[in-house]
Amino acid sequence: MDTPTFPNKNATTAGAAGDIAGHIGTSAVHVLDATKAAGKQIGAVAKEEMTSLRADLDDLTSRLSSLSETELFAAKEKLLAKIESTQVAAKGIAADVTQQINHGVGVTTDYVKERPLQSVAVAAGIGILLGMLISRR
Numbered sequence: 001m002d003t004p005t006f007p008n009k010n011a012t013t014a015g016a017a018g019d020i021a022g023h024i025g026t027s028a029v030h031v032l033d034a035t036k037a038a039g040k041q042i043g044a045v046a047k048e049e050m051t052s053l054r055a056d057l058d059d060l061t062s063r064l065s066s067l068s069e070t071e072l073f074a075a076k077e078k079l080l081a082k083i084e085s086t087q088v089a090a091k092g093i094a095a096d097v098t099q100q101i102n103h104g105v106g107v108t109t110d111y112v113k114e115r116p117l118q119s120v121a122v123a124a125g126i127g128i129l130l131g132m133l134i135s136r137r
Contacts, residue, residue, distance in 0.1 A: 034100035042093045049086040056082060 060067075060075050067075065112119040 034104065035097065038093060038097035038100065042090065042097075045089050045093060046086070049082070049089065053079075053082050053086070 056079060060079070064072075
């Protein structure tokens, strides 16, 4: 008795696996891009805030001997306010990064939940490829 073959089914499965890999890859790229963008944004904000803080410290240092107690207290408060605004900006950017990463993870999770068997097949395929690459070294 001959076993029937289903060439179209194999092609469909391969196509579906390719689609899953594409979606997972796209989600990973989105998460990576969001992380890079956030990192650049954090770096720019931190650089700007640190430059401003450094300028204020230089100004304060140059005027320190001539400041009265009231002016010294005001300068201290201004410096503390700048430090606090830097912390608030960093926390806001970190929250944005977290939200973008969670969105990417959510999209990937939803896709895997919609197509669990195909996702397992793609994961197994990726595992095999990585195993082959590692074993060559």
